[in-house]
Amino acid sequence: MPSMAPVELDFLGLRPTAAAATDHHHNGSTTGGTTTTTTTSSSSSIRGMKTSAIASIGAHQLRRVIVGDEAPNKQQQAPMTVFYNGAVATFDGVSQDKAEAIMKMAMEVTTSNGGRRVVRGDTFAGNLTKDMPLTRTKSLQQFLQKRKER
Amino acid sequence: MGGEVPEPRRLSRALSFGCGAVPEEALHLVFCYVDDPRDREAASLVCRRWHRIDALSRKHVTVGFCYAVEPARLLARFPRLESLALKGRPRAAMYGLIPEDFGAYAAPWVAQLAAPLDCLKALHLRRMTVTDQDIAMLVRARGHMLQVLKLDKCSGFSTDALRLVARSCRSLRTLFLEECTIADEGSEWLHELAVNNSVLVSLNFYMTELKVEPADLELLAKNCKSLISLKMSECDLSDLIGFLQTSKALQEFAGGAFFEVGEYTNYEKVKFPPRLCFLGGLTFMGKNEMPVIFPYSAMLKKLDLQYTFLTTEDHCQLIAKCPNLLVLEVRNVIGDRGLEVVGDTCKKLRRLRIERGDDDPGQEEQGGVSQIGLTAVAVGCRELEYIAAYVSDITNGALESIGTFCKNLYDFRLVLLDKQKKITDLPLDNGVRALLRNCTKLRRFAFYLRPGGLSDVGLGYIGLHSGNIQYMLLGNVGESDSGLIQFAMGCTKLRKLELRSCCFSERALAVAVLQMPSLRYIWVQGYRASQTGQDLMLMARPYWNIEFAPPCPESAYRVMADGQPCVDTYAQVLAYYSLAGRRPDCPQWLVTLHPA
Numbered sequence: 001m002p003s004m005a006p007v008e009l010d011f012l013g014l015r016p017t018a019a020a021a022t023d024h025h026h027n028g029s030t031t032g033g034t035t036t037t038t039t040t041s042s043s044s045s046i047r048g049m050k051t052s053a054i055a056s057i058g059a060h061q062l063r064r065v066i067v068g069d070e071a072p073n074k075q076q077q078a079p080m081t082v083f084y085n086g087a088v089a090t091f092d093g094v095s096q097d098k099a100e101a102i103m104k105m106a107m108e109v110t111t112s113n114g115g116r117r118v119v120r121g122d123t124f125a126g127n128l129t130k131d132m133p134l135t136r137t138k139s140l141q142q143f144l145q146k147r148k149e150r
Numbered sequence: 151m152g153g154e155v156p157e158p159r160r161l162s163r164a165l166s167f168g169c170g171a172v173p174e175e176a177l178h179l180v181f182c183y184v185d186d187p188r189d190r191e192a193a194s195l196v197c198r199r200w201h202r203i204d205a206l207s208r209k210h211v212t213v214g215f216c217y218a219v220e221p222a223r224l225l226a227r228f229p230r231l232e233s234l235a236l237k238g239r240p241r242a243a244m245y246g247l248i249p250e251d252f253g254a255y256a257a258p259w260v261a262q263l264a265a266p267l268d269c270l271k272a273l274h275l276r277r278m279t280v281t282d283q284d285i286a287m288l289v290r291a292r293g294h295m296l297q298v299l300k301l302d303k304c305s306g307f308s309t310d311a312l313r314l315v316a317r318s319c320r321s322l323r324t325l326f327l328e329e330c331t332i333a334d335e336g337s338e339w340l341h342e343l344a345v346n347n348s349v350l351v352s353l354n355f356y357m358t359e360l361k362v363e364p365a366d367l368e369l370l371a372k373n374c375k376s377l378i379s380l381k382m383s384e385c386d387l388s389d390l391i392g393f394l395q396t397s398k399a400l401q402e403f404a405g406g407a408f409f410e411v412g413e414y415t416n417y418e419k420v421k422f423p424p425r426l427c428f429l430g431g432l433t434f435m436g437k438n439e440m441p442v443i444f445p446y447s448a449m450l451k452k453l454d455l456q457y458t459f460l461t462t463e464d465h466c467q468l469i470a471k472c473p474n475l476l477v478l479e480v481r482n483v484i485g486d487r488g489l490e491v492v493g494d495t496c497k498k499l500r501r502l503r504i505e506r507g508d509d510d511p512g513q514e515e516q517g518g519v520s521q522i523g524l525t526a527v528a529v530g531c532r533e534l535e536y537i538a539a540y541v542s543d544i545t546n547g548a549l550e551s552i553g554t555f556c557k558n559l560y561d562f563r564l565v566l567l568d569k570q571k572k573i574t575d576l577p578l579d580n581g582v583r584a585l586l587r588n589c590t591k592l593r594r595f596a597f598y599l600r601p602g603g604l605s606d607v608g609l610g611y612i613g614l615h616s617g618n619i620q621y622m623l624l625g626n627v628g629e630s631d632s633g634l635i636q637f638a639m640g641c642t643k644l645r646k647l648e649l650r651s652c653c654f655s656e657r658a659l660a661v662a663v664l665q666m667p668s669l670r671y672i673w674v675q676g677y678r679a680s681q682t683g684q685d686l687m688l689m690a691r692p693y694w695n696i697e698f699a700p701p702c703p704e705s706a707y708r709v710m711a712d713g714q715p716c717v718d719t720y721a722q723v724l725a726y727y728s729l730a731g732r733r734p735d736c737p738q739w740l741v742t743l744h745p746a
Contacts, residue, residue, distance in 0.1 A: 132651040132676045134568060134598070135245040136506060139329060139357050140481075143433070143457050144508050150411075150434075 174203065181207045206230055213237065214646070215671055216254055216278065217695070220730040221262035232269045233298070238278035240673045240724065241623075241648065244303065247675060251737045256280040256304075264291035272298035274326075280304045285311035293318035300326035308333035309360065316342035323349055328381065329357040337362045344370035356381035356404050356431065364389040371397035381405055384433055387442075388416045397423055404430030404454060408439045411459070417442050430454030430479070437464050447471035454479040456505050462517065466491045476500045481507035482519045482540055489523030493530025500533055506540035509569055521548035521574065528552045538563040538596075542570050549581030553588035562589065563596035563623070566603060573600075579608030586615035593618060598625035598650070606633030613640025620668075623648040631658035638662035644669055651676035660688035663725065671726040679721030683743055686723060696744040697724040697736065 136144075181203055184190055194204035210233040213219060224231075238254025240247075256278050263270070270292055285307055289296070296319045301307075309332060315325070316339050325343070332355075340362045343350070350370070355362075360383045371377060371393050380397070382405035390406055400423040410416050411434055420442050422429075427449050435442075436459040443450075450472050456479050460468065465480065465488035475496040480488070482504050492499065507517050520543035527534070528551040535558050544566055552559070562585070566573065575581075582597065582604065597604070597612070604612075609628040613636055616622075622644060628634055634654045638661075641647075645668050654662075655678045663672060683698035690696065701721040724740075732745050 134506070134565065135247060137244050138246060140456065140505055141246075147434075147459070147508070 177203050178207055187212070209233060210272075211235070215726050216259070217730060217733050218670075218726060218728045221259050223729060225263055225266055229267070230269050231267050233272035233274075234263070234267070234270065235274040235276070236278060237276045241277075242650075242673065242675065243277055249737065249739065250305075252740070253733070253735050253737060254278045255735065256284045260284045260287050264288045267292075271295050271321075272300075274298070274300040274302060275304055276300075276302040278304050279306045281306050282308055282311040282314075286314055289314050289318045295321060297321050298324040298326075300324065301330050302326060303329045305331035309335045309337070309339045312339035313342050316340075317346055320346055321349065322347055324352045325350070325354070326352070327355045327358055330355075332358055332360060334360050337366065340366040340370065344373055348373050349376065350374040351376050352379040352402075353377070354379070354381040355383055358383050364393060367393040368396050371400075375399060378402065379428075381430065384431070386410070387420050387432075391419055391421070394420065394422055399423070399425065401425045402428035402430075402452070404428070406431050407433035408435045411436050411439065422446050426450075428452035428477075431457060433457040434459055436460065440464060440468055443468075444471060448474065450475060452477035455484075456481055456503075462488055470495055472496065474498060477502075479503040479505070481505045481517070482542070483507045483517035484519065484523075485517060486520055486523035486526070489519060490526040493526035493528075496531060498533055499527075499531040501536040502527060502531070502534060502538070503536075504539040504541075506565070506567065518542040521545040524548045525551045528555045532556065532558075534559060536561040540565045540567055542567050543574050544578065544581075545575035546578055546581030546584075547575070549578060550584040553585035556589060558591060559589040560591045561594040562592060563594070565596070565598040565625075566600055568600055573603075576603055577605045577608050578603060579605055579611060582608060583611040583615060586612065586617065586619075590617060594621045595619050596623035597627060598623065600626050601653075603627065605629055606636060609633035610636030610640065613637035616641045616644060618643050620644065621646045623650070624652070625650040627652060629653065631655055634658045634662045635665070638665035641666045642668060646671045647673070649674045649677065654678065656680055656683060656685035657688060659723065660686050663689045664691075672723070674723040675721070677721065677723075683721075683723070683741070686725075686743055689725065690744045693727050693729065694744065695726055695728045695731075695733065695742070697733070698722070698741045698743050699724075699739050700741065 177200070181193070184193060190204055190208060194201045205227055206229070208228045208231065211224065211228055211231055212235040213224065214237055216236050216238045224234075236256075236259060239252050242248050243252070254277060256275055264287055273288065273292075273296070280301055288299075293315075299315065299319070299322065307330075312327075312332070315322070337360070343353075344366050347370075351374075353370070362382070362385065364385065367380075367382075367390065376399060377397055378399055379402035380393075380400060381402065384407040385405060386409045387406040388410070394400070394403070403422065403426060408417065417439055422443070422445075426446055429443060429446070429450060430452070431454065432443075434457070435455075440460065447468065448471065451474055453469075453472060453475055454477075455465070455468075460483070462483055462485040465484045469475075469478070469488065469491045473495050476498055478492065478496065478499060478501070480503070484492075484504065489504075492502070504519055519539060519541050521541075524539065524541065524544070525548045527537075528548070532555055534556045537552070537556070537559065538561075541564060544564070549564075552562070576599075578599065586592065586595075595612075595616075604627040606629045609624075610633060612622075612624075612627075619641075620643060622641075624647075628637070631654055634652075635658060644666050647666070647669060649659075649672070652674075659674060659677060663669060679701045681700060683696075683700065686696055686698060699720070699722040722740075732742050736742055
C-alpha cells in the first residue's frame with residue numbers, strides 16, 4: 001500500500017487558513033476542490049468542508065466513529081494526526097472515508113437546524129413565554145402576598 | 151448570594167524544591183499560606199509528598215454539589231478539615247422549581263464525618279434536608295468545639311434541635327439559619343442561647359417564621375457583648391427598643407417590621423446602636439416611618455429595602471442621604487429616577503440588587519427600571535462588583551456603558567421582565583459582547599431574556615468572550631442549536647451552567663456539554679425534551695452522572711411547525727461529575743440515565 005502523507009486536522013485554528021475559514025454559517029454541501037489556502041502548510045479542509053467544524057465533536061465521539069466499523073476497505077489508509085484540546089493523537093487506519101464521516105457528523109450536529117427548516121425564535125414566542133413564566137424567589141413572593149392581604 | 155471576592159492566584163512556579171531537600175515542617179508552613187482552592191489543587195498534583203501535605207493541611211473544603219463525592223472519600227482525603235461547606239438542591243429550588251423531595255440529605259455526611267473529623271469547627275449546609283436527628287448527631291460529636299453552624303435555606307428540622315445546639319455549643323460564634331423552613335415548637339431555643347452563650351458574634355434567623363420573645367433578645371444582648379450582627383424574623387420594631395438599646399456593639403440589624411403603619415409615634419423611640427451600618431428587613435416601612443433611620447443614613451454601608459412600602463420618591467429621598475453605601479438591595483419600584491440618585495450619591499457602591507416587584511401596576515406606581523437607570527448607575531458607581539437587576543426595558547447601549555465604566559464587575563445578572571411588549575433595542579448581541587469584552591474580572595454571569603433577545607450570533611459572542619466566567623445562567627437565549635454549539639465552543643473556563651426556557655434539542659445540549667472542558671455541573675429546564683432523554687446519552691462518559699426528569703404527559707403530544715418536539719416546560723436535566731457513582735436516593739420523578 002503506498003504511503004500517504006498524514007492527514008492533519010487543525011482543530012484549534014492555529015493555521016491562518018483555518019482561522020480564516022471559521023465563521024458562523026456553515027454550508028451543508030460539499031463543494032468540489034479545496035478552499036483557498038494561502039500558506040504552504042497542510043491543507044485545512046477536506047473537500048471544501050470547513051475543518052473548524054471538527055472542534056464541535058467531543059474526543060470520545062471522535063474515537064467512537066474512528067474505532068466504529070472495522071470493515072476492511074480498499075481505500076488508502078494513512079495515519080490521522082489530530083490536534084485537539086491541547087493534546088495530539090495519531091490514529092492509524094483512518095481512511096479518507098472515515099475522516100469524511102467525522103466531518104459529516106460534525107456538520108450534521110452544527111447544522112441540525114440549518115439543514116432542515118431553521119426555527120426562528122419568534123415562532124416559539126407564544127409557547128415559551130406562556131408556558132415558562134419567570135418565577136420569583138419564595139421570600140419575595142411571601143412579602144408581596146402579605147402586602148396584598150393588608 | 152455568593153459573596154466571595156476572587157483573589158489573584160499567587161502560587162509561584164518558582165517554588166520548586168529538590169527531593170528531600172526541604173524538611174516537611176517547612177513545606178507545611180509554606181502551604182499554610184496557600185489559601186486559594188485552585189492553587190491548592192495545583193499544588194497537590196506536583197508530587198505525592200505535596201499531595202500528602204496538602205491533604206493534611208487543608209483547612210476548608212466546599213463541596214459544590216453533595217452528590218459529587220461520598221463523605222468517606224472526603225474524609226480519607228482531608229482528615230484534618232476544620233471547615234466544611236456542602237451545597238445540595240439546585241439553585242432553582244429558590245424559585246420553587248425543584249420538588250421538595252429532591253434529596254440532598256445531610257444525614258450521610260453527619261453520620262460519616264461529624265465524629266471522625268477531629269478538627270471540624272465550622273459547618274455550612276446550603277439547600278439541604280437536615281433533620282433534628284442530624285443536628286443531634288452533630289452536636290454530640292462536635293458540640294464542644296463548634297464555632298460556626300450555618301444552615302442556609304435548609305429544611306426538615308425544628309426548634310427542638312436549636313435548643314440542643316443552644317445548650318451544648320457554648321463556643322458558637324455564628325448561628326446562621328437564614329431562610330430555613332423550621333418547625334416552630336416554641337421560642338425556648340433563644341432563651342437557652344442567651345443563657346448559655348457569651349461569645350456569640352452573629353445570629354441570623356432572617357426570613358424564617360420563628361416567633362421569639364423580645365425579652366430573650368435583650369438577655370442575649372446583655373450576655374453576648376460581642377454580638378455584632380442580628381438578623382431576625384419579623385417582629386414589630388417597637389418591641390425591639392430594649393434590645394437595640396442594650397446591644398451596644400451591634401453593627402448589623404435586619405428584621406424588624408412596622409406592623410402599625412401610619413402610627414409613627416410608636417416608632418419615634420426606636421434608636422439604633424451607635425455603630426450600626428447595616429439595615430435590612432424593615433418590613434412594611436413606609437414614608438411616615440422612614441425618618442426612623444434618617445439619623446443613621448450617613449453611616450450606612452449596607453441597606454436592604456426589598457420588603458418596604460417605599461415609593462419611587464421615597465427611595466430618592468432616602469438614598470440621597472446615604473453617600474457611604476457599599477451594598478444596596480431594592481425592588482424595581484426604585485425606578486430610573488431612584489437609580490439616578492444612586493448614581494449621583496453612592497459613589498462607593500459595590501453591590502446593587504434590583505429585585506422584581508409586583509407586576510400589578512396598582513401596587514408599584516412608577517416602578518420599573520430600564521436602560522436609563524442602569525446607565526446612570528454604571529456611570530456613577532465605578533466601584534461596582536456585583537449587579538443583579540430585573541429590568542423592564544433595555545438597550546445595547548446600557549450594556550456597553552456597564553462594560554465601559556464598571557471595570558471591577560465580577561458578577562452580573564440581568565433579567566428582562568416579560569410584561570412590556572416592545573423592548574427598545576433587541577437583540578442584545580452587541581451590548582453583551584461589549585460588556586463581556588470589557589469586564590475582564592467577570593466570574594458569574596446571568597442573562598435571562600425573551601425570544602428574540604439574543605440571536606445565535608449573540609450567543610456565540612457570549613461563548614467567545616466568556617473569559618474566566620465560571621458560572622452562567624441563561625434563559626431564552628439563542629435561536630437554534632447552532633447558537634448553543636457556538637456558545638459552548640467558546641466557554642473554556644465555565645464550570646457550572648444553568649439553562650432555562652431555551653429552544654435547544656437534547657442532542658445539541660449533549661454535544662455542547664462535550665465542548666466545555668471545565669464544565670462539571672449543568673442544569674436545564676425548558677428545552678426540546680424527548681420522553682426518554684435518549685439523546686442525552688451522547689454525553690455519556692466516565693464519572694459524568696446524567697439525571698433526567700421526563701416531561702409531563704400533556705406536553706408529549708405537542709409538536710412544533712417543523713415536527714420537532716415542543717419545548718417542554720417540566721423536563722429537567724441535571725448532569726454533573728461525580729466520584730460517588732449513581733445516586734442511591736433519587737426521587738421517583740428523577741431518572742438516572744447514566745451511569746446505568
